[in-house]
Amino acid sequence: MPKRLRLTRRPNIAMSEDGFRKLRALSGEAGLDEGEFLSFLFENWGSVIHEEKLAARLRLFNSELEERKA
Helix, strand or coil, X not given: CCCCCCCCCCCCCCCCHHHXXXXXXXXXXXXXXXXXXXXXXXXXHHHHCCHHHHHXXXXXXXXXXXXXXX
C-alpha cells in the first residue's frame, strides 16, 4: 500500500529564530514534525489564512524588513 504522505521535497530554507520557534511550537501542538506541519499548512492554505490580514501583515513585514536585517 503506498504511503499517503510522502515528503519528497526538502527545500533549504532560512528562517528567523522567532519564526522557527513558532513553527516548532505549532507542529508540536499538532503532533506533527516541522515538515509535516508545513505540508499541511500549504496544502490547506486557502482555508487556514485570512486574505486581508495576510496582506496587511505582509506589508508590515516588508516595511520593517531592512531594519530587522541590521
